[in-house]
Amino acid sequence: MRTVPGLSGQFANQTNLKNIKMAYKITDDCVACGTCMGECPTGAISEGDIYKIDPNVCIDCGTCADACPMGAIVAGE
Numbered sequence: 001m002r003t004v005p006g007l008s009g010q011f012a013n014q015t016n017l018k019n020i021k022m023a024y025k026i027t028d029d030c031v032a033c034g035t036c037m038g039e040c041p042t043g044a045i046s047e048g049d050i051y052k053i054d055p056n057v058c059i060d061c062g063t064c065a066d067a068c069p070m071g072a073i074v075a076g077e
Helices: 014-018 035-039 062-067
Strands: 022-025 073-074
Touching: 035 062, 062 073
Parallel strands: none
Antiparallel strands: 022 073
């Protein structure tokens, strides 16, 4: 169990996040610059050829999408 600094209520305890649907996804427009990783408050983004968002860790805050210079992070379904 991990507490996420700066969050309160249902999002404060990461064990509660597993039932929340991930609202963001990283598209093929990603150039793997790493900007989003440094901005994610929960560390939900992992590095690779194409970066990925872990749906079990993502809290649907949108910080990554706001930070992406390529606009490669979009709201999912």
